[in-house]
Amino acid sequence: MSAPKAQTNEKLKKPLNLPLLIFYGVGTILGLGIYVLLGKVGGEAGMLAPFAFLVAAILAGFTGLSYGELSARIPKSAGEVNYVDEAFGKKHLSMAMGWLIVLSAMVSTATVVNGYVGYVHVFAVIPDWLIIISITLLLGAVGAKGISESAILITVITIIEISGLFLVIFIAGDNLASFSARWNEFIPGANRTDWEKILLGAFLAFFTFIGFQDMVNVAEETKNPEKHMPIAIMVSLVILTVLYMLVAVIAGLGLSPEELNQSEAPLADILAREGENYPKIISAIGLIAIVNGVLVQIVMSARVLYGMARKKMAPAIFGKIEPRTSTPIWSTVAATVFILILALSFDLKNLAIATNYILILVFILINLALIAIKKRVPHPKGVNTFPMAVPVLGAIFSFGILVFQAWSSISNL
Known part of the structure; x- marks a missing residue:
């Protein structure tokens, strides 16, 4: 039986306004980061972890502006594919970009699913494989149901997960009482060792900011993407930079780098010293936060496959829209299955590192694409543009952190 043809005459709905888009952005970035990798960043950077988060935010920010x-210039699903296609006109390069995006999304989602296991274990001893299979299939079903249902669930969960960070700040905030006496521990010295720690931590912390690139893949489902998408990306990044740095300070004052590095549920361990019930509360919120990140990534992966199918860069079946839900059903199924396979096959830290390598390559190409497009059309009508220095610095910073991490990996062999 032949595969169904892509339904190019059917269109996606446009339910997303600016507030929903910001919640979508904060939700996907937050769900993919601090609840899972705070401990690993603290293990690499020690007391300099807040600085590592700041460096990661700056590195991500320039590329965020480029996105x-x-x-705003090209508000379409499979955004990166369309950007590279518009910039260079090379189908093979555009197709490679699309598959890199899909791969990075699936690997990062598998990373987060692995992080989910540690928070479940706070409540019950359940086999890891059963947890991974159950949550992945459940969220795949939600993603197939519809973008409106997904966006509403993402918004509700985002409010809950931000509340979780404020809970940590409020309950464990008494750690800040010692900050005035220990503030100098958070300031790097003018030596190579401190900055190596910061950069190594920033490479992992960079993962906690990814997600802004996923936002562009729901541009076709946004009411006014030309105006609202750039605002939503930057607002999301600023909100989370402030929260991440504050939580990292509290974590550094409450736990040693060794304790953070060994923690499966770092925010729960921070609160464990404040009372026996607090870890369960934050673990429950952590579970919800991670659910958010997984759901957003499934939605995004499916949209990229859908957009690629419409450009004949992926099998036509991925471009089929289910009439009852107005969602790309088969691309959602494919994304869910592949995420499940990865989550069952690899561990947390290796998945996070692999995701970073893939995404930094993507970010370099995206910044180069904007440079090429800006040279041809500097100021398109109806689009707010940034100085050429933004994509140039975005490309330089992305390349720099890629080289540094590769050098560090080789040095540690």
């Missing part, structure tokens, strides 16, 4: 301008 914002590109999404």
Whole structure:
């Protein structure tokens, strides 16, 4: 039986306004980061972890601005594929970009699913494989149901997970009482060792900011992407930079780097010293936060496959829209299954590192694409543009952190 043809005459709905888009962005970034990798960043950077988060935010911010301008210029699903296609006109390069995006999304989602296991274990001893299979299939079903249902669930969960960070700040905030006496421990010295720690931590912390690139893949489902997408990306990044740094300070004052590095549920361990019930509360919120990240990534992966199928860069079946739900059903199924396979096959830290390598390559190409497009059309009508320095610095910073991490990996062999 032949595969169904892509339904190019059917269109996606446009339910997303600016507030929903910001919640979508905060939700996907937050769900993919601090609840899972705070401990690993603290293990690498020690007391300099807040600085590592700041460096990661700066590195991500320039590329975030590039994504914002590109999404306003070209508001389509499979955004990166369309950006590279518009910039270079090379189908093979555009197709490679699309598959890199899909792969990075699936690997990062598998990373987060692995992180989910540690928070479940706070409540019950359940086999890891059963947890992974159950949550992945459940969220795949939600993603197939519809973008409106997904966006509403993402918004509700985002409010809950932000509340979780404020809970940590409020309950464990008494750690800040010692900050005035220990503030100098958070300031790097003018030596190579401190900055190596910061950069190694920033490479992992970079993972906690990814997600802004996923936002552009729902541009076709956004009411006014030209105006709202750049704003939503930057607002999301600023909100989370402040929260991440504050939580990292509290963590550094409450736990040693060794304790953070060994923790499966770092925020729960921070609160464990404040009372026996608090870890269960934050673990429950952590479970919800991670659910959010997984759901957003499934939605995004499916949209990229859908957009690629419409450009004949992926099998036509991925471009089929289910009439009852107005969602790309088969691309959602494919994304869910592949995420499940990865989550069952690899561990947390290796998945996070692999995701970073893939995404930094993507970010370099995206910044180069904006440079090429800006040279041809500097100021398109109806689009707010940024200076050429933004994509240039975005490309340089992305390349720099890629080289540094590769050098560090080789040095540790």
